[in-house]
Amino acid sequence: MHKKLFIPGPTEVRQDILDAQAKPMIGHRMKAFTELYTGLINKLKELLQTEHFVTVPTASGTALMEGAIRNCVNKDVLCCTYGAFSERWFKIAKACDRDADAIALEWGKVVKPEMIEEQLKKKKYEALAVVHNETSTGTRAPIEQIAQVMKRYPDVLLLVDTVSSLMGDKVEIEKLGIDVCLSSSQKCFALPPGLAIGVISERALKKAETVSGKGHYMNFLDIKDYFDKKGQTPTTPAVSLMYALDKQLDKMKAEGMENRYQRHLAMAKYVQEWAKKNFALYPEAGYESVTVSCIKNTKGISVADLNTELGKRGFAISNGYGKIKEETFRIAHMGDLTLDEIKELIKNIDDILKL
Amino acid sequence: MHKKLFIPGPTEVRQDILDAQAKPMIGHRMKAFTELYTGLINKLKELLQTEHFVTVPTASGTALMEGAIRNCVNKDVLCCTYGAFSERWFKIAKACDRDADAIALEWGKVVKPEMIEEQLKKKKYEALAVVHNETSTGTRAPIEQIAQVMKRYPDVLLLVDTVSSLMGDKVEIEKLGIDVCLSSSQKCFALPPGLAIGVISERALKKAETVSGKGHYMNFLDIKDYFDKKGQTPTTPAVSLMYALDKQLDKMKAEGMENRYQRHLAMAKYVQEWAKKNFALYPEAGYESVTVSCIKNTKGISVADLNTELGKRGFAISNGYGKIKEETFRIAHMGDLTLDEIKELIKNIDDILKL
Numbered sequence: 001m002h003k004k005l006f007i008p009g010p011t012e013v014r015q016d017i018l019d020a021q022a023k024p025m026i027g028h029r030m031k032a033f034t035e036l037y038t039g040l041i042n043k044l045k046e047l048l049q050t051e052h053f054v055t056v057p058t059a060s061g062t063a064l065m066e067g068a069i070r071n072c073v074n075k076d077v078l079c080c081t082y083g084a085f086s087e088r089w090f091k092i093a094k095a096c097d098r099d100a101d102a103i104a105l106e107w108g109k110v111v112k113p114e115m116i117e118e119q120l121k122k123k124k125y126e127a128l129a130v131v132h133n134e135t136s137t138g139t140r141a142p143i144e145q146i147a148q149v150m151k152r153y154p155d156v157l158l159l160v161d162t163v164s165s166l167m168g169d170k171v172e173i174e175k176l177g178i179d180v181c182l183s184s185s186q187k188c189f190a191l192p193p194g195l196a197i198g199v200i201s202e203r204a205l206k207k208a209e210t211v212s213g214k215g216h217y218m219n220f221l222d223i224k225d226y227f228d229k230k231g232q233t234p235t236t237p238a239v240s241l242m243y244a245l246d247k248q249l250d251k252m253k254a255e256g257m258e259n260r261y262q263r264h265l266a267m268a269k270y271v272q273e274w275a276k277k278n279f280a281l282y283p284e285a286g287y288e289s290v291t292v293s294c295i296k297n298t299k300g301i302s303v304a305d306l307n308t309e310l311g312k313r314g315f316a317i318s319n320g321y322g323k324i325k326e327e328t329f330r331i332a333h334m335g336d337l338t339l340d341e342i343k344e345l346i347k348n349i350d351d352i353l354k355l
Numbered sequence: 356m357h358k359k360l361f362i363p364g365p366t367e368v369r370q371d372i373l374d375a376q377a378k379p380m381i382g383h384r385m386k387a388f389t390e391l392y393t394g395l396i397n398k399l400k401e402l403l404q405t406e407h408f409v410t411v412p413t414a415s416g417t418a419l420m421e422g423a424i425r426n427c428v429n430k431d432v433l434c435c436t437y438g439a440f441s442e443r444w445f446k447i448a449k450a451c452d453r454d455a456d457a458i459a460l461e462w463g464k465v466v467k468p469e470m471i472e473e474q475l476k477k478k479k480y481e482a483l484a485v486v487h488n489e490t491s492t493g494t495r496a497p498i499e500q501i502a503q504v505m506k507r508y509p510d511v512l513l514l515v516d517t518v519s520s521l522m523g524d525k526v527e528i529e530k531l532g533i534d535v536c537l538s539s540s541q542k543c544f545a546l547p548p549g550l551a552i553g554v555i556s557e558r559a560l561k562k563a564e565t566v567s568g569k570g571h572y573m574n575f576l577d578i579k580d581y582f583d584k585k586g587q588t589p590t591t592p593a594v595s596l597m598y599a600l601d602k603q604l605d606k607m608k609a610e611g612m613e614n615r616y617q618r619h620l621a622m623a624k625y626v627q628e629w630a631k632k633n634f635a636l637y638p639e640a641g642y643e644s645v646t647v648s649c650i651k652n653t654k655g656i657s658v659a660d661l662n663t664e665l666g667k668r669g670f671a672i673s674n675g676y677g678k679i680k681e682e683t684f685r686i687a688h689m690g691d692l693t694l695d696e697i698k699e700l701i702k703n704i705d706d707i708l709k710l
Contacts, residue, residue: 002379010380010594018377021595024357025368025547027671058549059414060590063572070570088571097568186591192380194413194549194593213452213568215425216443217418235415236541238549238593239365240376316382 003316006345008135008164008292010186010193011335013244017191020247021240028239034231036242041227043249044197047257048166050173052181053200055223056245058238061163061184064196066092067218068129068159068180071208073098078125078156080111080141083134084321085161093129101125107137107324108294110287113145120153126207127157127179133165135187136321138294138330139283140169147176157204163187166197167252168264168334169290179204185241188264188291190335191248194241200224251336264290267333267342274346275331278355282328291334294320296327301353303329309352315345358671361700363490363519363647365541365548366690368599372546375602376595383594389586391597396582398604399552402612403521405528407536408555410578411600413593416518416539419551421447422573423484423514423535426563428453433480433511435466435496438489439676440516448484456480462492462679463649465642468500475508481562482512482534488520490542491676493649493685494638495524502531512559518542521552522607523619523689524645534559540596543619543646545690546603549596555579606691619645622688622697629701630686633710637683646689649675651682656708658684664707670700 005012026032037056044054057064069077069092077098079090082105093100101123103115116128128150132143143160150158157179162171166181168188173181179201186193200220208220216222217235226234252260268290275281275295282294297303303319303326310317320328333342349355360367381387392411399409412419424432424447432453434445437460448455456478458470471483483505487498498515505513512534517526521536523543528536534556541548555575563575571577572590581589607615623645630636630650637649652658658674658681665672675683688697704710 003381005380005382007382007384009591010382013380015377015379018379018595021376021547022370022373024370024373025360025365025541026358027360027362027365027673028548029362029673030671059418059572060592062590063414063418066570066572092571095569095571095574184591186380192376192593192595193383193591194596214450215421215570216447216450217414217421219450235417236364236539236548237415238547238596240373240547240596241549241593316385318382318384 001314003311003314004341005316006332006337007316007318008187008330008332008334009184011190011332012337013190013192014336017244017248020244021192023243025239028232028236033239036246037233038231040242040246040249043253047249047252048173048199050199052173053205053224055198055200055227056242057196057198057218058194059196060193061161061182061196062088063218064182064198065089065161066096067198067220068182069093069096069098070214070218071211071220072157072159072180072204073126074211075099076123076125077127077129078103078119079129080116081105082109082111082137082139083107083131084136085163086131086134089129089131089161108139108282109284110134110139110141113142113149116146117149120156125156127159129159131161132171133162133169133289133291135164135292137282138289138292139287140289142287143171143176150177157207164291164334167260170261173199185245188334189245189248191244192241194238195245263339264333266339267337268293270339270342271331271333271346292330292332294328294330297329306349306352310348313348315348356669358666358669359696360671361687361692362671362673363542363685363687363689364539366545366687367692368545368547369691372599372603375599376547378598380594383587383591388594391601392588392592393586395597395601395604398608402604402607403528403554405554407528408560408579410553410555410582411597412551412553412573413549414551415548416516416537416551417443418573419537419553420444420516421451422575423537424448424451424453425569425573426566426575427512427514427535427559428481429566430454431478431480432482432484433458433474434484435471436460437464437466437492437494438462438486439491440518441486441489444484444486444516463494463637464639465489465494465496468497468504471501472504475511480511482514484514486516487526488517488524488644488646490519490647492637493644493647494642495644497642498526498531505532512562519646519689522615525616528554540600543689544600544603546599547596549593550600618694619688621694622692623648625694625697626686626688626701647685647687649683649685652684661704661707665703668703670703
C-alpha cells in the first residue's frame with residue numbers, strides 16, 4: 001500500500017504529475033526541448049515574480065548550495081547554523097576549501113539580524129549563507145529582517161537556501177536582495193526529486209567572474225551563456241522531470257500563488273495548534289516554519305511505533321532529524337497537500353495515540 | 356507525432372520504462388528506498404561484473420567527470436583529446452584549477468597507447484583521463500591496449516568516460532584496471548537522462564583521501580561512507596528515475612549482456628556498411644564506435660533537411676557535433692534499439708535521399 005507522504009521531502013506527488021514524467025523522450029538539443037525549457041523558465045519567473053536569471057540544474061538542492069559557494073566565494077563566507085541543513089552550508093564551504101566562519105546556534109533557535117550585523121562589523125565577508133526554512137528543526141529564519149541588515153553591506157552577497165520553503169512560503173527574492181535563492185523539486189514544488197531550482201542575481205553573476213575554480217557542472221556563467229545562446233542547458237538535463245515541472249507550474253498558476261501560500265499557512269496553523277495542545281513545538285516561539293512542524297515529543301511516545309501504525313493506515317510522517325530523533329517528530333504540510341488531508345492525518349494520530 | 360530517437364542520447368526509451376517512473380513517491384530515508392537502491396546497486400555490479408564501489412548520483416555524466424577530477428587529482432592530469440567530450444575532460448580539469456596536459460589529436464582520430472606511454476615517460480601524472488567512446492566523432496579508443504600501458508604505471512589512475520558505451524559495448528572494468536568508470540542513464544542504458552553511474556576502484560578511493568577541495572556533492576568518500584552505513588545516498592536522489600533504472604536492469608539481465616553487446620555490434624555493422632557504400636565513415640579506420648556511427652557527408656546533402664523529412668516520418672537522427680555539423684551526421688544504434696528498427700530507419704533515409 002502506498003503511504004501518503006507527510007514527510008519534509010520527497011513530499012506527496014499527485015498522480016497526474018507522476019504520469020507527466022512518462023511522456024516519450026525528446027532530444028535535449030531539439031527544438032521541442034528548447035520550447036519546453038524556455039517555457040518553464042518563463043513560468044518560474046512569473047510565479048516567483050523575478051527578472052533574475054533562473055536555472056534548473058539536474059541535481060539535488062545541495063549541489064546548488066555547493067555551486068553558490070564555488071561561484072560566489074573566493075575565500076570568506078559567513079554561515080549561520082541552527083540545524084542540519086544550515087550546518088551543511090558550513091560543511092560545503094569547508095569542503096570547497098573556503099574559509100568559513102559560523103554563527104553557531106543551538107538547534108531550534110534561529111539567527112537574528114543583530115547577530116549577523118555584529119559579525120559583519122568585525123570582519124569583511126564575501127557572502128552570507130543562511131537557510132530560510134530549516135527542515136531539521138521546523139524553524140523559519142527572519143529573512144525579511146536579515147535582508148534589511150544586508151542592505152547596509154552591499155558588498156556581501158546573500159545566499160539563501162529555500163529548499164523547503166520556496167513555493168510554499170512567500171519569498172520576495174528581488175525585494176529582499178537575495179543573490180542566490182536555491183530550491184529543490186521534491187519539497188513545496190510537490191515534484192519527484194532530481195531537479196534544483198536556482199534564482200541568481202546580476203550581482204552574483206558579476207562576482208562569479210572574479211572567482212576561480214568554479215568547476216564545470218555548476219559554473220553559473222557557462223550555464224547562463226548557454227541558456228542565452230540556445231535556450232538549453234550545457235549538460236544533459238533530466239527531461240522527464242522537466243515534463244513534470246512544466247505541468248506543475250501550470251497547476252500552481254491555476255491555484256494562484258497567494259492561495260498556495262494561504263493554504264500552507266492554514267495547514268501550519270492547524271498542525272501547530274494541535275501540537276501545542278498535545279505536545280509542544282520544538283522551534284523557538286515566533287519562528288515556526290510554515291511548511292514543516294517539528295514537534296517536541298513531550299509525551300515520550302515511540303515515534304517509530306507511531307509511524308509503523310500510521311504506515312498500516314497509509315500515512316508516513318518523519319521522525320526527528322539525526323540527533324533529535326525520537327526527541328522530536330515532524331509533520332510536513334507542504335506542496336500539494338490540503339487541509340483536509342492534514343485533518344485526516346491528525347485524526348489518525350489522535351486515534352493511534354488515544355489523544 | 357513522437358520521433359523515434361536514433362540520436363546519441365537521450366536515446367529511445369521504451370514505454371514500460373517510461374511508465375515505471377510514474378509509481379508513487381517514497382521517502383529516500385525509508386526502508387523502501389534502501390531496498391530499491393541497494394537492490395539496483397547489486398544488479399549493476401552483477402551486470403558489469405565488478406566488485407568495485409558502484410554509485411548512482413543524481414546528475415549528468417559530466418558532473419561525475421568533474422567528481423573524478425576533484426577526487427583523484429591534486430595537480431597533474433593527462434587528458435587525451437580527439438572530440439568534444441574528450442576535450443571536456445581537459446576543460447573540466449582546468450575549470451577545477453588542476454594542471455592538465457593534453458595529447459591533442461584531430462577530431463576523428465583516437466589516442467594510441469604509445470602516445471600515452473611517451474607522455475607518461477616524460478612527466479609524472481596522478482591520472483590519465485580518456486573517453487572510451489567519443490560521441491561527437493563516433494570513435495572508439497583502444498582501451499584494452501591503453502590499459503596494458505597503464506599497468507606499467509601503477510601510480511597513475513585511469514579515469515574513463517564510458518558515457519556512450521557502457522551497457523552497449525563491453526567494458527571489462529576490473530580486468531582493464533579502470534579506476535573511475537563513469538556513465539550516464541540516457542545512452543546505452545536506454546533510460547531518461549538524470550542519473551550518472553560511477554564504478555570506483557579501491558585505489559581511487561585511497562587517492563581521494565589525499566586530495567583536498569573535493570567538495571560535497573561528489574565527494575566519493577562521503578558517498579561511500581553513507582552507502583556503507585545506510586544503503587542510501589547522502590543527498591536526495593531522483594527516486595522516479597531509479598524506479599526506471601531498476602526495471603531496466605531486470606530487462607537487461609533477461610536479454611543477457613552478451614546478447615546485448617552482440618545486438619549493438621550487429622546494428623553497428625549494418626549502419627557502417629551502408630555508410631561506406633553510400634558515404635564514408637568519419638573515424639579513422641579500425642576505431643569505429645559500436646554504439647554511434649559518425650558519417651562523412653561526402654554527397655553534400657543537407658543534413659538538416661534530411662532530418663526534417665525523417666521527422667515527418669517519425670524518426671530523428673543527429674547532425675554532426677559542433678564544428679563538424681553538416682560535414683558529418685550521426686546515427687545512434689544504442690540502448691534498446693533493434694536491428695529491425697535500424698533497417699527501417701535506413702530504408703527511410705534511402706527513400707528520402709533516393710539512394
